[in-house]
Amino acid sequence: MNAGIKGIGRYLPERILTNKELEQRxxxxxxxxxxxxxxxxxxxxxxxxDTSDMAYExxxxxxxxxxxxxxxxxxxxxxxxTPDQPFPxxxxxxxxxxxxxxxxxxxxxxxxxxxxxxxxxxxxxIESGTYKHVLVVGVEKLSKITDWNDRNTAVLFGDGAGAVVxxxxxxxRGVLSFELGADGTGGKHLYQDEFIIMNxxxxxxxxxxxxxxxxxxxLEKAGLSKADVDMLxxxxxxxxxxxxxxxxxxxxxxxxxxxxxxxxxxxxASIPISIVEELEAGKIKDDDLIVMVGxxxxxxxxxxxxxxxx
Numbered sequence: 051m052n053a054g055i056k057g058i059g060r061y062l063p064e065r066i067l068t069n070k071e072l073e074q075r076x077x078x079x080x081x082x083x084x085x086x087x088x089x090x091x092x093x094x095x096x097x098x099x100d101t102s103d104m105a106y107e108x109x110x111x112x113x114x115x116x117x118x119x120x121x122x123x124x125x126x127x128x129x130x131x132t133p134d135q136p137f138p139x140x141x142x143x144x145x146x147x148x149x150x151x152x153x154x155x156x157x158x159x160x161x162x163x164x165x166x167x168x169x170x171x172x173x174x175x176i177e178s179g180t181y182k183h184v185l186v187v188g189v190e191k192l193s194k195i196t197d198w199n200d201r202n203t204a205v206l207f208g209d210g211a212g213a214v215v216x217x218x219x220x221x222x223r224g225v226l227s228f229e230l231g232a233d234g235t236g237g238k239h240l241y242q243d244e245f246i247i248m249n250x251x252x253x254x255x256x257x258x259x260x261x262x263x264x265x266x267x268x269l270e271k272a273g274l275s276k277a278d279v280d281m282l283x284x285x286x287x288x289x290x291x292x293x294x295x296x297x298x299x300x301x302x303x304x305x306x307x308x309x310x311x312x313x314x315x316x317x318x319a320s321i322p323i324s325i326v327e328e329l330e331a332g333k334i335k336d337d338d339l340i341v342m343v344g345x346x347x348x349x350x351x352x353x354x355x356x357x358x359x360x
Contacts, residue, residue, distance in 0.1 A: 051176070051177055051179070051218050052177070052218070052219050052220075052221065052222070052223060052224035052225065052226075053172065053173040053176035053177050053216055053217065053218065053219070053224050053225055054216065054217070054218075054219030054223050054224025054225060054356065054357070054358075054359070054360065055214045055215070055216055055219075055224075055356070055358070055360075056115075056116040056118075056183070056214075056215045056216065056217045056219065056360050057112045057113060057114070057115035057116025057117070057118070057214065057215040058111075058112050058115055058212070058213065058214045058215075058322060058325060058326055058329070059107075059108045059109070059110065059111020059112035059113075059114070059115055059212070059213050059326065060108050060111065060210065060211060060212040060213070060319075060322060060323045060326040061104045061105075061107035061108040061111070061210065061211045061212075062093045062209075062210045062211075062313065062323070063093040063094060063095040063096070063099065063104070063209050063210065064093075065093060065094045065095070065096060066091050066092075066093060066094075067091060067092050067093070067094045067208075068080075068090070068091045069083045069084065069089070069090060069091065069205070072204065072205055075198065075204075076198075076199065076201045076204065077201060078201045078205060083205045086288075086290070087205065087206060087288050087289060087290075087310070088288065088289025088290070088292075088308070088310050088311055089205065089206065089289075089310055089311060089314045089315075090311045090312065091311075091312060091313075091314070092207065092208030092209075092312075092313055092314030092315075092316075093208050093209055093210055093313055093314075093316075094193045094208065094209055095191050095193060095209040099191075100134045100191060101130055101132050101133055101134050101140055101189050101190065101191045101211075102133075102134050102140045102143040102144055102147075104189050104191065104209065104210065104211035104319075105128055105130075105140050105143075105144050105187045105189040105211050105213070106143075106144045106147050106148065107211065108187060108189065108211035108212055108213040108319075108322075109126075109144055109148060109185055109187055109213045110148070111213070112185065112187075112213040112214055112215050113148070113185070113215060115215070116183070116215035116217070118183060118215065120148040120149045120150040120151075120153075121149065121150065121151060121152060122182070122183050123148070123150040123152075123153045123183050123184070123185050123215070124152065124153055124154070124175075124180075124181035124182055124183055124184060125153055125154045125155070125172070125175060125181050125183075125184045125185070126141040126144065126145050126150060126153045126154070126155040126156075126184075126185045126187070127141065127155075127156060127157075127158055127168040127171055127172060127184060127185070127186045127187070128140040128141040128144070128155075128156075128157045128158065128168075128186075128187045128188075128189060129157070129158045129159075129160065129164025129165050129167060129168040129186070129187065129188045129189070129318040130157060130158075130159070130164065130187075130188070130189050130190055130317075130318055131159055131161050131164070131190065131195075131242070131317065131318070131347070132189075132190050132191045132192060132194060132195055132317075133157060139155065139156060139157040140157055140187075140189065141155035141156055141157050141187075142155045144187070150185070153185070158171065160232075160318075160346060160348060160350045160352070161240070161317060161318070161346030161347035161348055161350055162285050162287065162315070162317045162318060162320070162344050162345060162346030162347070162350075163230075163285070163318075163344045163345055163346040163348070163350040163351050163352040164188060164317070164318035164346065164350075165186065165188035165212070165318045165319070165320075165321050165322060165344065165352075166228070166230065166321070166342065166343075166344050166351075166352025166353065166354060167230060167350070167352055168186040168187075168188065168318075169186055169214070169216065169225065169228075169354060170225075170228050170230055170352065170354070171186075172184035172186050172216040173216070173225050173228070176216060176217060176218060182217055182218065183215055183216070183217045184215070184216045184217070185213060185214075185215055185216075186213065186214050186215075186216055187211060187212070187213040188211065188212050188213070188317075188318035188319040188320070188321065188322050189210070189211035189212075189213075189318065189319050190207075190209060190210070190211075190316055190317040190318055190319050191209045192207035192208065192209060192246070192315070192316070192317055193207065193208075193209050195242055195244075195245055195246055196245060196246060197244075197245035197246070200245070202248065202250055203245070203246050203247075203248055206287075206288075206314060206315045207246070207314055207315050207316070207317070208313050208314030208315065208316050209316065210313055210316040210319045210320075210323050211319050211323075212319045212320075212321065212322020212323040212324075212325070212326065213322060214322060219359065219360050220359065220360065222337075222357060223337070223357045223358070223359045223360070224356060224357060225354055225355075225356050226268075226271075226272040226274070226339075226355045226356060226357055227268045227269075227271035227272040227354070227355045228268060228271075228352070228353065228354045228355070229264050229267050229268050229271070229351075229352065229353045230350075230351070230352045231260075231264070231350070231351045231352070232348050232349065232350045232351070233256075233348070233349045234348065234349075236252070236256060236348070236349035237347070237348060237349060239252040239253050239256070239349070240253050240346070240347040240348075240349065241347060242347075253349075254288070254290075254291065256345070256349060257287065257288075257291045257345045258290075258291055258294040260345055260351045261284060261285075261291060261292075261294065261295040261298075261343050261344075261345055261351070261353075262294055262295050262297075262298030262299075263298075264343050264351055264352070264353035265282065265284075265295055265298060265299055265341050265343045265353055266298060266299070267353065268341060268343075268353045268354060268355040269299075269341065269355060271355070272355045274339065274355065276299045276300050276301070278339050279299055279301060279305065279339055279340075279341050280305065280334070280335075280338035280339050280340065281305055281306075281307060281328060281333065281334055281338060281339075281340050281341070282295065282296055282299055282301055282305060282306045282307065282340075282341050282343070283306075283307045283321055283324050283325055283328070283340060283341070283342045283343075284296075284306065284307070284321075284342075284343050284344070285315075285320050285321060285343065285344035285345060285346070286307075286308075286309050286310035286313065286314075286315060286316065286320040286321075286323075286324060287310070287315045287320070287345070288310070288315070289308070289310055289311075292306065292308065292310065293306075295343060299341070304333075307324040307325070307327065307328050307333075308324075309323060309324045309327050317346065318346075320344070321342050321344055325340070325342075334358055335358070336358055336359035337357060337358065337359055338357075338358045339355065339356075339357055339358075340354075340355075340356045340357075340358055341353065341354070341355055341356075342354045342356065
């Protein structure tokens with residue numbers, strides 16, 4: 051039995067914060083932000099919307115897309131570093147709102163790699179026969195832990211949510227291989243005090259190396275080659291990091307998902323948000339080979355090779 055994605059959805063706040071607006075707030079420029087990060091604008095949730103609200107909206111869409119009822123969900127996993135509060139967890143809050151009465155619920159904290167960790171955890175429960183349907187949500191309201199006076203981080207982050215329902219899929223489809231990893235010695239380079247603190251140079255060096263390595267590793271584990279990849283969906287942190295991964299896989303530009311320009315870095319939400327974007331554009335089809343790869347604070351990383359389809 052293979053575990054795969056049976057339904058997917060996303061939610062993005064309506065408010066758009068452009069580089070031009072940031073130019074007026076701090077010593078930066080639209081040209082610099084675009085050149086260094088690839089970001090042109092990002093979405094910001096208003097004060098009335100917290101992390102669980104965005105998670106709920108994305109989850110509703112994923113459940114509808116999977117053509118199941120909330121009562122059929124066995125487990126809810128929410129990857130986030132910006133919960134509404136320490137507890138109850140975002141997963142428990144949306145369990146109640148969804149009416150997923152028989153679902154167990156817990157949050158995962160692996161920063162921007164959190165969605166990979168969530169999918170891999172779901173895979174174990176499904177393939178062991180313990181659970182049939184697992185809802186995995188990546189969601190962040192990073193605007194509430196961003197220092198809007200720090201031009202090194204304020205230009206990077208956005209808010210949003212993406213969700214998938216995972217369950218048994220047909221032979222040859224679903225998660226073919228994965229890699230998860232961590233290096234706690236690098237934790238000092240990216241962490242939250244009151245706000246996000248980042249040593250951009252060190253994080254960049256780590257990400258460029260690790261994203262490419264992990265993408266290659268999951269292909270090798272699955273017995274596949276770079277030529278087999280139909281779509282690379284990297285964590286949308288920085289266009290230069292993403293481009294390094296694409297070049298490592300020797301892929302043409304059209305085979306890499308790019309949403310960082312529109313939504314910024316949405317941490318654990320960025321990969322599912324991007325997959326929905328490519329599906330809506332008709333760029334992901336049944337039996338396509340998708341490579342997802344992400345990295346985050348911890349330092350953490352994760353990658354998945356997945357054959358699309360139910």
